[in-house]
Amino acid sequence: MEDSYDYIVVGAGSAGCALAARLAMGSPDRVALIEAGGPDDHPAIKIPIAFPTLFGGENDWDYRTTPQPGLADRVIRCPRGRVLGGSSSLNANVWTRGHQADFDGWAAKGWSYAEVEPYFRRAERRSGGDASGIYGLDGPLHVEDVRGESEATGAFLRACAELGLPAATDVNAADSTGYARMPTAQRRGERWSSADGYLRSLVHPNLDVLTRLRTLRITLSDGRATGVEVLDEGGVRRTIIARREVVVSAGAVNTPHLLMLSGIGPADHLAEHGIDCVHPLPGVGSGLQDHLFTPLIVHCPRPVTLASASEAAALDAYEKDRRGPLTSNVAEAAYFTASDPASPGPDLEISFLPCAFVDHGVDPPPEHALTIAVVLLQPKSTGRIRLRSPDPLESPEIDPGYLSDPGGDDFRRLTYGMKIARRMFGTAALMPYIGKPWYPDLDLGDSGSVEDHVRRRSDTVYHLAGTCRMGTDDDSVVDPELRVHGVAGLRVVDASVMPRITRGHTHAPTVMIAERAADLLRGT
Numbered sequence: 205m206e207d208s209y210d211y212i213v214v215g216a217g218s219a220g221c222a223l224a225a226r227l228a229m230g231s232p233d234r235v236a237l238i239e240a241g242g243p244d245d246h247p248a249i250k251i252p253i254a255f256p257t258l259f260g261g262e263n264d265w266d267y268r269t270t271p272q273p274g275l276a277d278r279v280i281r282c283p284r285g286r287v288l289g290g291s292s293s294l295n296a297n298v299w300t301r302g303h304q305a306d307f308d309g310w311a312a313k314g315w316s317y318a319e320v321e322p323y324f325r326r327a328e329r330r331s332g333g334d335a336s337g338i339y340g341l342d343g344p345l346h347v348e349d350v351r352g353e354s355e356a357t358g359a360f361l362r363a364c365a366e367l368g369l370p371a372a373t374d375v376n377a378a379d380s381t382g383y384a385r386m387p388t389a390q391r392r393g394e395r396w397s398s399a400d401g402y403l404r405s406l407v408h409p410n411l412d413v414l415t416r417l418r419t420l421r422i423t424l425s426d427g428r429a430t431g432v433e434v435l436d437e438g439g440v441r442r443t444i445i446a447r448r449e450v451v452v453s454a455g456a457v458n459t460p461h462l463l464m465l466s467g468i469g470p471a472d473h474l475a476e477h478g479i480d481c482v483h484p485l486p487g488v489g490s491g492l493q494d495h496l497f498t499p500l501i502v503h504c505p506r507p508v509t510l511a512s513a514s515e516a517a518a519l520d521a522y523e524k525d526r527r528g529p530l531t532s533n534v535a536e537a538a539y540f541t542a543s544d545p546a547s548p549g550p551d552l553e554i555s556f557l558p559c560a561f562v563d564h565g566v567d568p569p570p571e572h573a574l575t576i577a578v579v580l581l582q583p584k585s586t587g588r589i590r591l592r593s594p595d596p597l598e599s600p601e602i603d604p605g606y607l608s609d610p611g612g613d614d615f616r617r618l619t620y621g622m623k624i625a626r627r628m629f630g631t632a633a634l635m636p637y638i639g640k641p642w643y644p645d646l647d648l649g650d651s652g653s654v655e656d657h658v659r660r661r662s663d664t665v666y667h668l669a670g671t672c673r674m675g676t677d678d679d680s681v682v683d684p685e686l687r688v689h690g691v692a693g694l695r696v697v698d699a700s701v702m703p704r705i706t707r708g709h710t711h712a713p714t715v716m717i718a719e720r721a722a723d724l725l726r727g728t
């Protein structure tokens with residue numbers, strides 16, 4: 205570790221790895237990538253299906269939300285990667301860019317779909333052919349089809365066809381509407397994270413990757429970010445100087461937390477915690493959005509689901525050539541649709557998981573079962589990140605405000621999606637795979653029972669975003685070049701800057717943000 209670098213990037217996640225690597229490539233600039241977690245050497249990181257086994261361990265920040273009134277006051281588990289690769293080392297491997305309307309809807313200079321599409325391509329290395337010409341073929345991030353798809357997933361796709369639903373050209377086409385298989389962030393049946401793609405596949409003599417180093421605050425002087433104060437695993441604090449810029453890529457929870465700890469945020473909230481407000485920015489931590497899902501689960505009379513993943517044959521198939529159910533990313537296919545015909549893109553994802561996905565998959569039930577997860581892609585409900593204390597080692601308060609929109613539109617759209625899910629389970633294609641309902645108390649014909657189910661069993665899809673929103677209005681936090689308003693030498697580059705959560709899973713768009721940020725920082 206040196207005392208000073210040209211650029212300091214805080215957080216080696218989906219965005220941080222991509223940005224730091226691109227900044228260091230072919231440039232004389234010295235770059236430090238600072239990561240609170242350790243190396244990504246836990247064997248479960250590589251095995252796609254194993255991500256829930258990482259929850260609560262040393263690679264997870266293991267957060268919890270505040271009690272959620274919209275979800276029967278439940279506290280929701282909120283995993284976040286704390287390891288090289290960040291949440292891309294812990295996620296479900298789904299690679300979806302989102303819909304063109306997402307980026308056009310951001311209405312930020314330089315971020316229209318036409319302008320960001322090349323950055324998706326630059327990141328991607330699609331294997332197995334790309335007849336539609338959608339993907340990049342020589343980027344650092346491998347994208348491939350699931351190698352161990354369940355037979356039931358094929359039946360789900362046939363069920364969609366039977367219902368006359370449209371097939372998507374590809375889930376990553378400009379218009380993602382329709383049903384399709386989910387491409388994954390995998391290489392030959394193993395997870396391929398941002399760390400795999402950007403830190404190991406490319407060589408960067410100018411990049412120092414500093415693990416087990418926690419950033420406590422950004423140091424500021426005369427309205428400029430000058431560096432970061434860090435804590436190493438031995439308990440030693442030190443300051444590292446940024447000669448040019450500090451970039452915060454600590455994710456949608458920790459980035460606003462770090463800004464507030466550094467005196468950048470809502471002035472009255474900082475005052476409550478005795479933190480000097482160096483630069484008032486009311487929007488820091490506000491606008492939190494996440495994708496919420498409601499499960500519909502049935503038992504499956506055929507032994508074709510991921511419940512087989514613990515059997516010897518599955519382990520053998522994985523050991524031998526990385527095939528079989530262990531390579532499943534769990535969410536193998538989906539139908540993207542709009543509940544409102546006036547919507548410019550899908551607002552629901554009807555996701556198919558060939559297993560009983562309950563309690564975050566942490567203790568998978570041994571029974572064969574199928575889940576259709578109805579995912580709310582464009583929530584009206586928003587929440588916020590706040591300080592619990594001025595102590596940087598104390599977790600922030602996370603309140604996603606699930607189902608809190610005053611008009612109740614989010615709840616209505618989830619129940620609309622459940623009707624689609626129910627029709628899917630009633631098709632001839634899926635019939636051979638359908639056993640008795642998983643939840644005996646759920647009566648889909650009774651609105652009270654459905655409401656109770658939605659509130660007691662909906663859960664996060666782990667896509668937190670939007671807490672340091674990009675824009676030019678008073679409540680935005682960064683400008684369209686991702687510079688923190690009013691503070692020189694400081695940018696945010698991660699899922700926090702999304703003005704609106706995308707209509708797909710959030711890893712790919714976060715990588716895209718970093719790819720574009722690299723050009724912005726280098727002025728190219």
Ligand SMILES: Cc1cc2nc3c(=O)[nH]c(=O)nc-3n(C[C@H](O)[C@H](O)[C@H](O)COP(=O)(O)OP(=O)(O)OC[C@H]3O[C@@H](n4cnc5c(N)ncnc54)[C@H](O)[C@@H]3O)c2cc1C
Pocket residue numbers: 214215216217218219220238239240241255283284285286287288289290291292294295296297298299300417418419420453454455456458459462665666667668698699700708709710711712714
């Ligand atoms: C369990 C789970 C499943 C998911 N499944 C999918 C999926 O299948 N497909 C998909 O597209 N998306 C998925 N997501 C979401 C996606 O992974 C995230 O949106 C994306 O990784 C966010 O990237 P980021 O760079 O903003 O943050 P992160 O990738 O979370 O990176 C932030 C990094 O900053 C580090 N950090 C934080 N604070 C500090 C500090 N103070 N000092 C130093 N380092 C710090 C963290 O340890 C972390 O490494 C999932 C997420 C989770 C948690």
